[in-house]
Amino acid sequence: MAGSLIKIDEEIVTSAVASVTLGGSDWDSSYDVYMVKVNNIQTDTDTARFQFRVTTSGTPQTDANYDRATKLLLAHTTFGNVYNVNQTNFDIVGSMGTATGEQSNLVMYCFNFNNASEYSFGTIETVDFGSSARIQGQQGGFVKTTTEANDGLHFYMTTGNFTSGSTFTLYGLKK
Amino acid sequence: MATNLEFIKSASGTSVSSLSVTDLFSADYDVYEVYITSADQSSTAGLWVSLLDSVGSEITSASYDNAYLNMLSNTSFSEERYTGQTGFFSFAYNTTSYEQSIGFKMVVFNPYNSSSYSFVTVQSSFYRQGLGGVGCKHIGVLKSAETCTGIKVFGNTGSFDDIQLSVYGVK
Numbered sequence A: 001m002a003g004s005l006i007k008i009d010e011e012i013v014t015s016a017v018a019s020v021t022l023g024g025s026d027w028d029s030s031y032d033v034y035m036v037k038v039n040n041i042q043t044d045t046d047t048a049r050f051q052f053r054v055t056t057s058g059t060p061q062t063d064a065n066y067d068r069a070t071k072l073l074l075a076h077t078t079f080g081n082v083y084n085v086n087q088t089n090f091d092i093v094g095s096m097g098t099a100t101g102e103q104s105n106l107v108m109y110c111f112n113f114n115n116a117s118e119y120s121f122g123t124i125e126t127v128d129f130g131s132s133a134r135i136q137g138q139q140g141g142f143v144k145t146t147t148e149a150n151d152g153l154h155f156y157m158t159t160g161n162f163t164s165g166s167t168f169t170l171y172g173l174k175k
Numbered sequence B: 001m002a003t004n005l006e007f008i009k010s011a012s013g014t015s016v017s018s019l020s021v022t023d024l025f026s027a028d029y030d031v032y033e034v035y036i037t038s039a040d041q042s043s044t045a046g047l048w049v050s051l052l053d054s055v056g057s058e059i060t061s062a063s064y065d066n067a068y069l070n071m072l073s074n075t076s077f078s079e080e081r082y083t084g085q086t087g088f089f090s091f092a093y094n095t096t097s098y099e100q101s102i103g104f105k106m107v108v109f110n111p112y113n114s115s116s117y118s119f120v121t122v123q124s125s126f127y128r129q130g131l132g133g134v135g136c137k138h139i140g141v142l143k144s145a146e147t148c149t150g151i152k153v154f155g156n157t158g159s160f161d162d163i164q165l166s167v168y169g170v171k
Helices: none
Strands: A005-012 A019-023 A033-041 A048-056 A066-074 A080-087 A090-096 A103-111 A120-129 A135-144 A152-157 A167-173 B005-016 B018-021 B031-041 B047-052 B064-072 B078-085 B102-109 B118-128 B132-142 B150-155 B160-170
Touching: A005 A019, A019 A167, A066 A090, A066 B064, A066 B078, A066 B132, A090 A103, A090 A120, A103 B118, A120 B118, A120 B132, A135 B064, A135 B132, A152 A167, B005 B018, B005 B031, B018 B160, B031 B047, B031 B150, B047 B102, B150 B160
Parallel strands: none
Antiparallel strands: A005 A167, A019 A152, A033 A103, A033 A167, A048 A090, A048 A152, A066 A080, A066 A135, A103 A120, A120 A135, B005 B160, B018 B150, B031 B102, B031 B160, B047 B150, B064 B078, B064 B132, B102 B118, B118 B132
16 A cells, blocks of 8 residues: 655765755655654764754755744753744754763654745654753744745754764655 | 555554563664554553563663653643653543543654664643543653663553554654
């Protein structure tokens, strides 16, 4: 029986690299909804931030038009509300590094990326083991408040690199 | 066209205290989706999930950390957080009069990777008399870098009149 989750692009880091782009020249605009799976993200530098931006024509969009609102779940202290408007990126993990167990994983759904006359939207669920050896995760969403078509996602560390085994996968949900 | 959400296994039980499902996780996938489609408990209880090690034995060490947001339909939301637990667990619910009253999706990251901790996210819904409907967002980690091959589902009290689950690999 045919399925409905179709792999479009995958990047598995085999040697240290500062950033990874899903889509771009590999983007397939025939879907309305995309799922992004990111797992086993590790870095070679302490206190690095793990972030992403959307791309247009394969180029990361750095304009200050990223809004987000998420609930930050924490196992060690009171949960937080994370909300920002007019940012230049989406902050996935505020600080991660090289200690034992440090890692980030997420699943994201992206909507309206192909529609140049509408904003792009996403929902995101993350689970991380961060620089303080504590579990945390975000549950929420983001909006790229620009009427532009987007064709991918650019993931990067603000300092240092992704290490071998970090995996990024883009799927389309068949219409 | 090939699909990238691949069915691995279903399992079920009736009148059981737990359901262990082996040979779920392998080198074929990094990420899995577990759907519990029925969990009819004999009494009000939380739903627990633990992981099975490379030989199918339950990992019972106090190495599971949990944080979950309970979104209650009749009052303010609540948050709970625990470290050093013996499993991933859910909001306590009851099914005395409401058969199969649960919706539960768990994403498991990197369970088979012997050099990585295992992580989960859960989205679930329950019904509990006196509270009404409850939605739950949950994250968890098993802080042990080891190969996990399956799961065990159990209640913290009582047994399951009926339990059913299905597991998929995200290729």
